[in-house]
Amino acid sequence: MTTCWVPGADGSPYGVQTLPYGAFRRGGGEQRLGVRVGDLVLDLRGAEEADEILAGGALCAPTLDAFLAMGRAQWTTTRRRIVELLTEPEHQARIAPLLIPLSEVDLALPFTVGDYVDFYSSEQHASNVGQIFRPGQPLLTPNWRHLPIGYHGRAGTVVVSGTPIVRPYGQRRSSDGPVFGPSRRLDIEAEVGFVVGVPTELGERVPTGRFADHVFGVTLVNDWSARDIQAWEYQPLGPFLGKSFATSVSPWIVPLEALDHAWVPAPVQDPPVLDYLREDDRRGLDLAIVVEWNGTRVSEPPFAGMYWTPAQQLAHLTVNGASLRTGDLYASGTVSGVRRDQVGSFLELSWGGTEPIKLDDGSERTFLEDGDTVTITATAPGPDGSTIGFGDVTGTVTPAA
Template sequence: MTWVPGAAGTPYGAHNLPYGVFRHDGDQRRIGVRIGDSLLDLDGAEAAGLVLAGGALRAPTLNPFLALGRPQWNAVRTRLTELLTDQAHRAAVEPLLLPLADVELVLPFEVGDYVDFYSSEEHASNVGRIFRPDEAPLLPNWKHLPIGYHGRGGTVVVSGTPVIRPSGQRATPDGPVFGPSTRLDIEAEVGFVVGVPSEQGAPVPVDRFADHVFGVVLVNDWSARDLQAWEYRPLGPFLAKSFATSVSPWVVPLDALADAWVPAPEQDPPVLPYLRDIPHLGLDLRLEVDWNGTVVSRPPFAGMYWTPPQQLAHLTVNGASVRTGDLFASGTVSGPARAQTGSFLELTWGGAEAVALDDGTKRTFLEDGDTVTITATAPGPDGVTVGLGTVRGTIFPTGAPHR
C-alpha cells in the first residue's frame, strides 16, 4: 500500500502509476507519474539518483523512455512502486510530489503515425444502417480483417485543447456547398502507444504485442459527419477526421492492466493465421461519455470484435514499420444497447432522435460551447479499480482563436 496521503484505494494507487508530461510554474516540460491526486516529478527523481533510466526520464517527452523497451519499463515500474510504498523512501521522495491542481498537463509523447481502426461490430453495423440503409450493414471484408485508415498525427492534441469546428464540403439537394460542419460528432475510443519500433519489412506477430506497445490512452476522434458522408466513398475518411483527435494526458502502462484481459468475442468466420491470437483476449475497459454534465453513454470495450494484438499484427503484416510514439486507436467503442454507443451519430440515430440533457436542452450533434468528457476504468488487482484518466474537449466556432 502506498504511503502517499489519499492515494491508497483510489484508481490511481501504486497499482496504476500512469505516465504523463507536465509544466509547473511555467517551467520546461518534465515527465511525471501519477499517484492519487499527486504527481511524482521523475526528472527530479532521476536527477537525485532515486530511479535510473539512462537519463530518459529527464527528457521533455516520454519518447526516449518508450524506446527503451519492456525490460527497462519493468525495472522503472518496480523501482517506482518501491519508492511509493516503502516508508523508508518517504523523506527523499515526498519533496518531489506535486499536487495535480498545481501543474499543467501537456501532450505526453511526440506522436508519429496515427492509425484509426473500426473494430466494434455494433458500431460498424449501426453506421452501415445509417449511412447505407439499402445495403447490408457490414461490408463483405469486415469480419476478415481489421479495417483502418491513416489519420493525421500532427493534429493529435491533449485533453482540454479547444476543438475548432471544421469547415469543408457537404452535400445538399442542389449540389455540394462549403461551410462549417453542421453535424459535428465524437468517437469514444481507446488508443495504444508504441514504444519499441519495428523494422520495415518485418511484421509484428500477435504474440509480440506487449514487446512493442507501452500503454493505453483514451481517444476522442472528433468527426464531421456531413463532411464524412460526402467524401468517404471510395477512399474513406479525410477532412471529416483530420482536424482534431484528442487524447488523455496519462499513458497507462500495459502492466497496470494485467487483470483486465478477458475473453474476446468469438470470430466467425475464422480469421487467417496471422490474425489468430491464442488466447483470444480483449480488455475489459468501461468507458463513460459525458455531454455538458450529463452521462449519455457507457460503452464497453470488452465487446470489441478485433483485439489490440490483431490490430498491430494487421497494421504491420504488409511490412509497414511502427515507430516510437506511433498511436493506433481502436475505433469507436459501442455496445449492443443505445446507451452503450460511442458516437452521437448512433445515440441519436443519425440525428433523428434528440438526446435530452440534464440542463433542459436537447441535442442531436455538437453545438458551439458544448463540452464532451470521456473517462474509463478497468478492473485491477485484488478488486481495486484502474483509472485511465480523462479526455475532454470543448467546441469553439469556426475561425475562433486556438486558445
C-alpha cells in the same frame, strides 16, 4: 494489495496499481515527465537526477519518447522501482518533496505522435453506421469480419485533453449540389488508444504474440468527426477532412503492466480469421467507458466486446511490412455496445440526427453545438478489487475560425 505511503493513494484509481505516465508544466516552467499517484504527480526528472531511478537519463527529457524506445525490460524495472519508492517507508522523506499536487500543474501531451492509425473494430458500431449511412444495404461490408479495417490519420492534429476543438470547414452534400462551410453535424468517437514504444524495421512484421513487446500502454481517445463532411467525401477512399481536424487524447498513458487483471476472453470470431491474425490467447480489455455531454452522462460503451483485439490490430497494421515508430498511436475505433446507451458516437445516439438527446439542463441535442463540452473517462479492474483509472479526455467546441 501493496500499501502506499502517499496520502489518498490507497483506494484511489491512481494508486500504485495504476501509476500512469504523463508530462506536466508547473508555473509556466519547462515540460517534465511525471507519474500520477492519487491526486499528486511524481516528478520523474527530479527522481532520476537524484539517482532514485536509473533510466539512462530518459526520464529527464520533456517527453517519454526515449523511455518508450527502451523496451519492456526497462519499463518493468522502472515501474518496480517507482512502486518501491512509493510504498517502502524508508524512501518517504526523500521522495515526498518530489510529489506535486495536480492542481498546481498543467498537463501536456507526453509523447511525440509518430503515425496515427484509426481502426473500426466494434461490430455493433459498424452495423449501426451501415444502417445510418447505407440504408437498404448489408450492415457490414464483405471484408469486415476478415480483417481489422482502418485508415491512416493525421498525426499532427492529435492534441492533449483540454485543447479547444475548432469547428471544421469542409464540403457538404445538399439538394443543390456541394456547399462549403462549417460542419453542422459535429460528432465524437469514444475510443481506446495504444502507444507504441519499440520500433520495427521496414519489412518487419509483428505477430499477435509480440503485441506486448512493442506496445507501452493505453490511453483514451476522442476522434472528433464531422459527419456531414465525412458522408460526402468518404467513398471510395475513406475518411479524410471529416476526421483529420482534431483527435484528443488523455494526458495519461496507463502501462500494459497495470492491466494484468483487466484482460478477458474476446468475442468468438466467425468465420475463422487467417493465420497471421490468430491468437493463442485471444483477449480483450475490460474497460468501462463513460461519455458525458455538458455534464450529462449519455453513454457507457463497453470495450470488452470489441470484435478485433489490440494484438490483431497491430499484427494487421504491420503485416505488409509497414514499420513502427516510437510514439505511433493506433486507436480502436468507436466503442459501441448493443444498447443505445452504450454507443460511442452521437451519430448513433441520435440515430443520424433523427432522435434528439435531452441533457440534464433541459436542452436537446443531436450533434455538437458551439460551447458544448464532451468528457470521456474509463476504468478497468485492478488487483485485489482495486480500480485502474485512465484520467479523462475532454474537449470544448469553439466556433469555426
